[in-house]
Amino acid sequence: MLHKHAKFVDVSFKGLLWLCIGATLTTTTLVVVILGTEAYHFFSLVPITEFLFGTHWEPLIEPRSFGVLPLVCGTGMIVLGSIAFALPIGLGIATYLSEFAPNWVRSTIKPTLEILAGIPTVVYGYFALTFITPILRSLFPETEIFNAASGAIVVGIMILPMISSLCDDAFRGLPSSLREGGYALGATPYEVVTRVVLPAAGGRIGAAVILAVSRAIGETMAVTLAAGASPNLTANPFESIQTMTAYIVQVSLGDTPVGGVEYLTCFAVAGLLFTITFIMNVIGSQLLLKTQWQSRS
Amino acid sequence: MNTWRYRRQALFLWMCRALTLLALIILGSLILHIAKEGVSTLSLDFLHRFPSRFPHKAGLKSALYGTLWIMCLTALIAVPFGIATAIYLEEYSTKNRFSRWIQINITNLAGIPSIVYGLLGLTVFVRYLNMGQSLWAGALTLSLLVLPIIVIASQEAIRAVPNPIREAGYALGAHPWQVILCQVVPAALPGIMTGVILALSRAIGESAPLIMIGALSYVAFVPEGPGDAFTVLPVQIFNWASRPQVSFHAIAASGIIVLLCVLFTMNLIAVLIRHKFQRYK
Amino acid sequence: MNQEAPILKTEGLKISYGSTPAINGISIEIRPNRVTAVIGPSGCGKSTLLRTFNRMNDFIPNIKTEGQVWFRGQNMFHPKVDPVNIRKHVGMVFQRPNPFPKSIYKNITWGPTIHSYAGNLDELVEKSLKRAALWDEVKSRLHDSAFDLSGGQQQRLCIARTIAMNPDVILMDEPCSALDPKATARIEDLIGELRSRYTIVIVTHNMQQAARISDETLFLYEGNLIESGKTKALFTNPTKQQTEDYITGRFG
Numbered sequence: 003m004l005h006k007h008a009k010f011v012d013v014s015f016k017g018l019l020w021l022c023i024g025a026t027l028t029t030t031t032l033v034v035v036i037l038g039t040e041a042y043h044f045f046s047l048v049p050i051t052e053f054l055f056g057t058h059w060e061p062l063i064e065p066r067s068f069g070v071l072p073l074v075c076g077t078g079m080i081v082l083g084s085i086a087f088a089l090p091i092g093l094g095i096a097t098y099l100s101e102f103a104p105n106w107v108r109s110t111i112k113p114t115l116e117i118l119a120g121i122p123t124v125v126y127g128y129f130a131l132t133f134i135t136p137i138l139r140s141l142f143p144e145t146e147i148f149n150a151a152s153g154a155i156v157v158g159i160m161i162l163p164m165i166s167s168l169c170d171d172a173f174r175g176l177p178s179s180l181r182e183g184g185y186a187l188g189a190t191p192y193e194v195v196t197r198v199v200l201p202a203a204g205g206r207i208g209a210a211v212i213l214a215v216s217r218a219i220g221e222t223m224a225v226t227l228a229a230g231a232s233p234n235l236t237a238n239p240f241e242s243i244q245t246m247t248a249y250i251v252q253v254s255l256g257d258t259p260v261g262g263v264e265y266l267t268c269f270a271v272a273g274l275l276f277t278i279t280f281i282m283n284v285i286g287s288q289l290l291l292k293t294q295w296q297s298r299s
Numbered sequence: 300m301n302t303w304r305y306r307r308q309a310l311f312l313w314m315c316r317a318l319t320l321l322a323l324i325i326l327g328s329l330i331l332h333i334a335k336e337g338v339s340t341l342s343l344d345f346l347h348r349f350p351s352r353f354p355h356k357a358g359l360k361s362a363l364y365g366t367l368w369i370m371c372l373t374a375l376i377a378v379p380f381g382i383a384t385a386i387y388l389e390e391y392s393t394k395n396r397f398s399r400w401i402q403i404n405i406t407n408l409a410g411i412p413s414i415v416y417g418l419l420g421l422t423v424f425v426r427y428l429n430m431g432q433s434l435w436a437g438a439l440t441l442s443l444l445v446l447p448i449i450v451i452a453s454q455e456a457i458r459a460v461p462n463p464i465r466e467a468g469y470a471l472g473a474h475p476w477q478v479i480l481c482q483v484v485p486a487a488l489p490g491i492m493t494g495v496i497l498a499l500s501r502a503i504g505e506s507a508p509l510i511m512i513g514a515l516s517y518v519a520f521v522p523e524g525p526g527d528a529f530t531v532l533p534v535q536i537f538n539w540a541s542r543p544q545v546s547f548h549a550i551a552a553s554g555i556i557v558l559l560c561v562l563f564t565m566n567l568i569a570v571l572i573r574h575k576f577q578r579y580k
Numbered sequence: 581m582n583q584e585a586p587i588l589k590t591e592g593l594k595i596s597y598g599s600t601p602a603i604n605g606i607s608i609e610i611r612p613n614r615v616t617a618v619i620g621p622s623g624c625g626k627s628t629l630l631r632t633f634n635r636m637n638d639f640i641p642n643i644k645t646e647g648q649v650w651f652r653g654q655n656m657f658h659p660k661v662d663p664v665n666i667r668k669h670v671g672m673v674f675q676r677p678n679p680f681p682k683s684i685y686k687n688i689t690w691g692p693t694i695h696s697y698a699g700n701l702d703e704l705v706e707k708s709l710k711r712a713a714l715w716d717e718v719k720s721r722l723h724d725s726a727f728d729l730s731g732g733q734q735q736r737l738c739i740a741r742t743i744a745m746n747p748d749v750i751l752m753d754e755p756c757s758a759l760d761p762k763a764t765a766r767i768e769d770l771i772g773e774l775r776s777r778y779t780i781v782i783v784t785h786n787m788q789q790a791a792r793i794s795d796e797t798l799f800l801y802e803g804n805l806i807e808s809g810k811t812k813a814l815f816t817n818p819t820k821q822q823t824e825d826y827i828t829g830r831f832g
Binding site for chain 3: 393394461463464466467468469470471472473474477481482485486
């Protein structure tokens with residue numbers, strides 16, 4: 003019986019837990035080490051300046067060129083478009099739910115929106131391809147089958163629940179005395195929201211946007227399906243583009259020999275992806291922590 | 300007197316309502332669109348057939364089995380590690396620099412794009428550990444992906460267990476492991492279970508990391524062991540959706556209906572668990 | 581004076597949280613099979629003192645304990661002493677009833693089970709609940725959740741749970757502060773019944789309660805022991821001005 007040797011079990015139990023912690027540490031180490039070494043191999047073949055500042059991305063067909071800017075630009079368009087789509091809607095939802103909605107509406111709508119967060123990304127890709135793109139094409143006939151706009155909208159839908167729930171938390175986390183102060187001066191709810199609530203929750207909304215941007219940057223399947231696979235340096239949202247993530251998928255779907263330069267490009271692009279999202283996540287989560295502390299004191 | 304202010308207020312309220320409604324309309328049209336596209340090709344037979352070059356002959360059998368395998372293996376690997384890490388962080392670690400560092404590390408792991416996990420799995424499991432494109436490699440990759448989700452959810456559940464319960468346990472002369480395993484974890488179990496189910500629904504909806512490690516989209520057999528090659532529902536759906544033929548899009552939609560049904564069932568279970576144990580809170 | 585050997589004894593006990601002192605050198609003796617009340621205004625160190633006796637203070641980070649504490653002549657803070665063993669003999673009842681989220685039956689059997697109790701658990705449950713004056717109210721629903729009981733019943737269940745460990749000492753940290761007067765009266769009656777078998781140390785901010793139930797009283801103020809002695813003597817004829825001021829309600 004375990005209880006008979008309780009003291010011994012105590013020590014072994016703690017040791018066992020310690021080992022399990024190792025799993026998370028190993029994962030991080032592996033990510034950094036693998037991306038680092040493979041990217042190092044890549045940069046011994048391709049100069050890092052060509053990679054970072056080159057404007058032409060054609061690594062699979064001769065003559066090859068390894069300028070990552072078209073991919074970064076593709077990702078950037080998706081990110082900008084999706085935030086432009088999701089932030090106003092998310093703020094509107096959060097305002098409605100936290101300031102105006104009766105309790106029963108709130109308790110129905112919140113879990114309903116959570117459904118959006120649980121839908122797999124490949125489903126969004128399908129939705130963009132077969133629903134959003136046809137609508138765009140009927141509105142703007144010059145739209146290509148694969149286009150950045152459709153991808154941006156669908157990624158916007160994906161990050162919408164994240165933005166609305168983080169903003170909702172931010173609004174509800176504010177002390178009610180703040181609002182009461184505004185209302186006591188005879189302000190309308192609109193004035194309270196725009197002059198009191200929004201400025202006070204600004205930091206947390208910023209954190210929500212940063213975290214959402216990081217999500218959008220890492221988004222893969224939806225943009226692969228909707229936005230296409232042509233690395234163009236363009237600002238036209240109705241053209242086909244390619245994001246960093248979509249490129250990695252494209253390589254892995256083909257038969258690329260292990261160790262070749264095409265294979266290594268994946269790691270260079272993923273390294274860039276990891277660095278960007280990592281920085282944004284650190285800033286975002288620190289901002290969340292900091293603003294939490296401010297609202298408490 | 301102040302009519303403009305009140306009109307602006309009314310307009311603002313209606314705008315917020317309209318934006319909320321818009322989100323609901325998007326969700327509704329997503330579900331309706333997929334139902335409309337996919338329901339005609341959905342049949343029991345569709346679930347029993349293997350993939351095929353011809354859309355009317357293609358089915359989901361291997362993907363369904365693959366998803367089931369992946370879900371079970373991932374749960375088997377990630378759940379013990381995740382709960383153990385959460386227990387250590389909440390119950391044992393003092394608030395020193397090391398534990399804070401681990402906490403930050405876990406938060407960041409949760410934010411790494413899934414495709415990076417795919418590359419990690421490809422390099423470590425498929426290449427270095429020679430697992431090939433097997434269920435093992437897929438499940439291990441997804442385990443790394445969902446581990447932080449399980450840890451964070453379990454931590455929240457454990458933190459929600461009131462401290463007097465721990466004090467009561469220790470006052471009876473219990474060792475830490477007895478208090479943790481007999482009192483704290485059982486009290487936190489509904490929350491932990493909910494987190495685990497959400498993490499697993501994330502795992503079975505993921506396709507990018509599995510495509511990276513080389514999950515195939517044409518698997519004409521049912522995997523018989525964790526060493527076999529496999530495909531899963533989202534990978535199969537992606538394959539069909541990325542084909543130009545419209546008839547493949549229809550069966551992609553049918554596949555999505557099946558996938559969403561699986562996910563909704565899992566979420567329903569999570570809600571039921573939460574509901575059943577609510578009274579202890 | 582009484583010549584009986586003390587069951588708990590402190591000598592020059594000093595406790596501080598970080599740099600904040602909580603107890604500044606207290607030397608006391610607690611004699612077996614009595615009810616000893618610890619009184620004093622909030623923040624005077626009553627609970628800190630009580631929690632020293634079963635080393636529950638170990639869980640508080642940055643706490644510093646100096647001086648000696650003996651339990652049955654054994655130094656409680658000797659490095660070889662396992663606090664777990666002390667807690668087996670020194671049970672504790674807390675301010676708010678804190679039953680485990682399990683059945684009434686399991687609440688009582690859990691402690692004995694983890695210490696590999698060899699006897700019959702059913703009998704133990706019955707005996708403990710009878711001693712805690714709860715048996716008649718719950719005997720028909722032993723396997724219902726402990727959360728279905730009222731606050732006063734939950735607190736008596738917590739006492740029964742402590743009794744089931746067959747401790748020598750039961751520490752009670754304001755056990756009635758979360759209860760209504762009726763439930764409080766029942767607990768006080770119960771304490772009266774338990775004194776023949778157990779040594780009870782009870783912290784209370786309710787002076788009438790201390791006067792009603794205790795044999796001896798310790799009066800603490802700002803971490804110092806001001807006065808101690810027979811309850812009757814202390815309440816009718818205090819020797820120190822501070823004690824008199826406190827028990828007559830001039831402060832605290």
